[in-house]
Each structure stands twice: as C-alpha cells, then as structure tokens.
Amino acid sequence: MKAFAILAAGLAALASVAPAQDLPDLQGREVVIATEDAYPPLQFVDPATGAAIGWEYDAIAALAERLNFVPVYEKVSWDAMIAAVSQEQFDMGMTGITIREDRAEQVDFSDPYMRSEMFMLVRADEDRFADAASFAADADLLIGAQAGTTPFYVAVYEVLDGNESNPRIRLFETFGASVQALRAGDVDLVLTDGTAGQGYVRANPDSFKLVGDPLGSEDFGFIYPKGSDLVPVFNAGIAALEADGTLDALNTKWFLDYSFGQ
Structure with a gap:
C-alpha cells in the first residue's frame, strides 16, 4: 500500500504540471472507448471490487488529464473490437492490441505505448x-x-x-x-x-x-477509425507520458508492485 501511495502521489504530481505542456486540448470532448477487460495487467476486472482496472485505464486517465477529454468505456469482445472500431461504433479501442499491418488496413493505430x-x-x-x-x-x-x-x-x-x-x-x-x-x-x-x-x-x-x-x-497501440482526428492528439499525449516518466511509473505499479489474485 505504501508503494502504491507513493506511485499515486507521483502520478498526481505529474498530472499537475500538464497544463504547462504544449498539448492539444479536446475541450472536454467525450471519447467512447471499446475495452475487453480480459488482459491483465493492462485491463481486467478486480475480483475483490468488480471494478475495471489496469495499466491502460491509468494511462487513459493520465491522457484525459493532459488532453482534456472525458473517457466513456464500453465493454466489447476481442473478436468484435477491431471491426466495431473500424465501423466507427467507438472512437477508439484498447486491450493490449499489437500493431500489425493487416490490422492497420482496417483501423488507424496510435504510436506504440509499450513494447x-x-x-x-x-x-x-x-x-x-x-x-x-x-x-x-x-x-x-x-x-x-x-x-x-x-x-x-x-x-x-x-x-x-x-x-x-x-x-x-x-x-x-x-x-x-x-x-x-x-x-x-x-x-x-x-x-x-x-x-x-x-x-x-x-x-x-x-x-x-x-x-x-x-x-x-510486439508493439502495443490504441486503435481508431481510419482517418480519426484523435490519432495525432493521442500520439502527442503518449509522447508526453513517456517524457515525464508516467509510463515508467505505470510499468512499476502494474508489472512490479501489483499483486494478482490477492
């Protein structure tokens, strides 16, 4: 718990300096995100609380703070996700999606957030x-x-x-x-x-x-409908999270400190 609190405080401090960064502003826009909640530790349901948690949820929260948008999550099966995003049923999708050329024919990818x-x-x-x-x-x-x-x-x-x-x-x-x-x-x-x-x-x-x-x-990225205006915005946000240490903090929290099945 102490390590978690220190990391949480660090993330909050990083978020507090976000307005000084020259980042795009989505002006409170809702972004509907397809998620599977079945790929720990990136995204999964906490068996103790029933809440959807994970690395990607924390990353989106940090991006929402910096880019000024409101994430709205919709649960979708993996089998349907890429097709649904490509058909503009959702603004984006996330579930540890590997960046691949065949998938890029259907959707646009963000820059990698993890390798x-x-x-x-x-x-x-x-x-x-x-x-x-x-x-x-x-x-x-x-x-x-x-x-x-x-x-x-x-x-x-x-x-x-x-x-x-x-x-x-x-x-x-x-x-x-x-x-x-x-x-x-x-x-x-x-x-x-x-x-x-x-x-x-x-x-x-x-x-x-x-x-x-x-x-x-493999490189992981978020997915968007082809031609989405969100791609360059999120790419700028991902670059900011990498530069200010947020991605490293999330890696520590979810891959080193989090206890699965406890």
Missing part, C-alpha cells in the same frame, strides 16, 4: 519441454489461445506447423480463461507478452513459470 516480447507460460512443475522446439515435438501437448490474437499466430507459425486449424490449439474467449485452463491442466502452454507473464509468475510462483527464449517482440 513486449512473447514468452511461454507453463505450469510450475512442467518438465516435458523447455522451449518451442521440444513443445512442438510432443504431439500430446496443447496450447491455449484466443483466435486472431498475436499469441494465436505465434503459436501457429513460430511454435507449430503453420496450420491455423491445428487441433493442438485450444481456443478460449479470453486470455484469463486460457490461463485458468493451463492451471487446471487442460492445456500445457499459453503464450503471453513477457510483462503480463511475469506478473502471473510473481503472483503465483507455485503455479506458473516462464520457459524458453522470447518468441519475438
């Missing part, structure tokens, strides 16, 4: 494999993933044989559900960005561990 590497999350007592090659060599082993996500494509093309219908991939509606399946022994591997994976391991060292080398890096 992460993909890692193999397994049960703590796993001893049948220690890297992607040894996992692929055992036909009895299963991967849990969400269809259409970066972990899904990494599983298909960097771990397995490039067949998107490979029966060794078990699909789940949310990332959290795939992790619970891993814990229960229904699958043997879940691919995750390193920051989220480290959070799970720190909170549950008796249940999970990370194995193997990173399987490539």
